[in-house]
Amino acid sequence: MAVILALMFRTPLRKLVIMGLNKLKQGKGPLIAKTVAATVLVVFSSILYGAMEIEKRSREGGVVNPTDEVLMANLLLEASLIGFSLFLALMTDRLHYYIKELYLTRKNLENAIKLNQDREDNKSRTMEDTKETKDKTLNLKTKER
Template sequence: MTPLLCILVIAEINVILVLLFRTPLRKLVMFMLNRLKNGHGPIMSTVGVTLFAVLMSSLYSILRIQKRSMESGAVNPTDQVLLANYILDSSLMGFCLFLGLMIDRLHYYVKRFDDSERTKPCMPSYETGSD
């Protein structure tokens, strides 16, 4: 699961970078995000909730392993490997959720900014001169 989460974090970072800078690629990403959010909104929230549930399960497993090592007093090498893997997976899941929220907010702000620029009326410039 770790390679999949790493690929997801890298993809989300790339989407954020594309949204931050005005490039032709930003129009494509905005179009895709509009289609994704308008047509399939509940699917994205379901994916987010599922990822959050897996994150909570991973955190529970981390706490269980730490409790087991505290009770026994001896550190088991297998538990150390499992603990490191769970910590890595849970941190990547947390990053994915955070970056997903950032993409959602950036999409909202960029869309709102582009709409306000499009509907901005042309105001005449009044020069102040001395009479």
């Protein structure tokens, strides 16, 4: 959650977090992250399956066993923790991606603006040069007469 908050607000910590995530996503980092995410997802689905089995037993029997209540509470806590962790990891990844794209887009926009300004400056200089040349030729023609 702290990483997401650091990414959300423009602070000096944001650049540090982005650099860290960039380093993490290079090399073998993405492969390891995907493997861990897949493992956690399998554990998450296993916990949900166990919770559904306990729920099915309690519906069939009608009487809720105290052991099943404790197991169900434990499984729900584990499932919520793992689900929340997966959600935060996904949010962190997407925020990092969008901020990185935003930086690249801003940089490209600044370059395009500079290029456009340079073209405008060159165009105005060329127009001034042509105007001066025309004035000179007119002056020379009037002197010849």
